[in-house]
Amino acid sequence: MDKRERERPRVVLGVSGGIAxxxxxxxxxxxxxxxHDVRVVPTASALHFVGEATWSALSGNPAGTEVWESVHEVPHVRIGQAAELVVVAPATADLLAKAAHGLADDLLTNTLLTARCPVIFAPAMHTEMWENPATQENVATLRRRGALVIEPAVGxxxxxxxxxxxxxxxxxxxxFCRRVLARGDRATEQDLAGRHVVISAGGTREPLDPVRYLGNRSSGKQGYALARTAAARGARVTLVAGNTELPDPAGVEVIPIGTARQLREAVLxxxxxxxxxxxxxxxADFxxxxxxxGKIKKIEGQEPEPIALVRNPDILAEISAERAHPGQVVVGFAAETDEVLANGRAKLARKGCDLLVVNEVGEHKAFGSAENEAVILAxxxxxxxxPYGPKETLAETVWDLVAPRLAETRR
Structure with a gap:
């Protein structure tokens, strides 16, 4: 094995027998x-949906189901031992039950028992099976042991x-897998496990008439990065999203909104x-x-009437002043175009939040970009x-500052 191959993260993709x-x-x-260097380990049932040849061809590695194949390599032990991440997708109710009870009757369940790396389950099943108390207890058991079980989607x-x-x-x-792998040795810490976090993202739009609105350039990428990162650290995440074109992050409850007043209602x-x-x-401030x-018409030879504006509610200040319970941590964002830190410090004092992420915005800065740069004021x-880098890096830093503040409330 050459150096390049050794540096490729080793991932085991377990596939159980569901239509997904x-x-x-x-x-x-x-x-x-x-x-990534991926080894696919399907169950025998999974091969009824996608054949072994497909898994082997797509991964470039052999895909087997039985502990009796290539016995001299001891695959039922070695695959899990060598993995840096195991993700089971889809994970059926049967597979979750076996994993929760430590059963090992095929190569995948043996691999789960020998893995010492982060393990992710992406369940897929009918609603009744997911909501069954047995399945819910199995999921709770897996999470209690440190596994990451992504909430299934609705649809x-x-x-x-x-x-x-x-x-x-x-x-x-x-x-989700990428965020877990990026955490390296910290991936199994799950410092947000058992916590519920609420994140707002995107931009609000304030309608002028049926076809026009006042809006802003926000893409929602930073808020979505915060949501993905929190989920990868074990949190239950509610994302209140305004006018974005981004897909729902895996395992995150997404509440779509349009205006500032709708955002306030959903966040509260x-x-x-x-x-x-x-x-x-x-x-939007206004x-x-x-x-x-009716649509505002353009009348030839006449200038349009001035548009009167009124203030929108200050949601951050309201949440900071009237916290739902003691110990709730509130984080705000400040997008500034000049005197960034001075304005940020004044806003932190005015809003009363615990942390304020201050960044400079403008053309090609922050809004719509995959990168960001900020100073987090406490x-x-x-x-x-x-420093300037992927928005996921800023998200990790935010949660690095939030997590110890939450830990203090458990003392």
């Missing part, structure tokens, strides 16, 4: 094309049924039992005083600079 097995091919493609299931239990978007499962409701609230959305029910006077 065909969607795991897209996950496998994402993993291999991004430089169309096999046949005509619709409900919770749909396989999450493979692209988002890949992003979700924050009632939240341990932390992160207001990353770009919320809205038109009057909504015109109410205790400390400052944490985050």
């Amino acid at each position: 097995a065909y969607k795991a091919c897209e996950l496998l493609r994402r993993l291999t094309e991004s430089g 169309r299931l096999t046949g005509v049924d619709t409900g919770k239990g749909r396989f999450p978007d493979p692209v988002e499962i890949f992003e 409701k979700a924050a009632a039992d939240a341990d932390a609230v992160v207001m990353a959305a770009a919320v 809205r038109p005083a009057v909504y015109t029910t 109410a205790d006077g400390t400052e944490t600079p985050v």
Whole structure:
């Protein structure tokens, strides 16, 4: 094995016997094309949906189901021992039950018992199976032991049924895996396990008439990075998303909104039992005083009437002042164009939040970009600079500062 091969992260993709097995091919493609060395371990049932030849061809590695194959290599032990990440996608109710009870009757379940790396399960099944108390108890057991069980999506299931239990978007499962791997030795710490966090993302739009609105350039990428990162660290995540074109992060409850007042209502409701609230959305400070029910017409030779504006509610200040319970951590974002730190410090004092992420915005800065640069100001006077880099890096730093503050509330 050459140096390049040794440096490729080793991932085991377990595939159990559900109809969503065909969607795991897209996950496998994402993993291999991004430089991961992937070994697919399907169950015998999974091969009824996607054949062994497909898994082997897409991964470039042999795909087997039995502990009796290549016995001299002791695959039932070696595969799990060598892995840096194990992801089971889809994970059926049967597979979750076996994993929770330590059963090992095939190569995949043996691999799960020998793995000492982060383990992710992406369940897919009918709603009744997911909601069954036995399945819920098995999921709780796996999470208690440190496994990451992604909440299934809501949508169309096999046949005509619709409900919770749909396989999450493979692209988002890949992003979830990427975040877990990026944490390296810290991946199994799960410092947000058992916590509920609420994140706002995107930009609000304030309607002028049926076809026009006041808006901003926010893409929602930073808020979505915060949501993915929190989920990878074990949190239950509620994402209040305004006007984005991004796919729902895997395992995250997404509440779509349009206006600032809708965002306020959704955030206050979700924050009632939240341990932390992160207001990353770009919320419009003003809205038109009057909504015109018909399209505002352009009249030849006449200038348009001035548009009167009124203030929108200050959601960050409200949440900071009226916390749902003692110990709730509140994080705000400040997008500034000049005197960035001075304005940020003034805003931190004015809003009353625990942390304020301050960044400079403008053309090609922050909004719409995959990168960000910021200084995180804390109410205790400390400052944490985050150099220019991926928005996931800033997200990790935010949670690095939030997690110890939450830990203090458990003492």
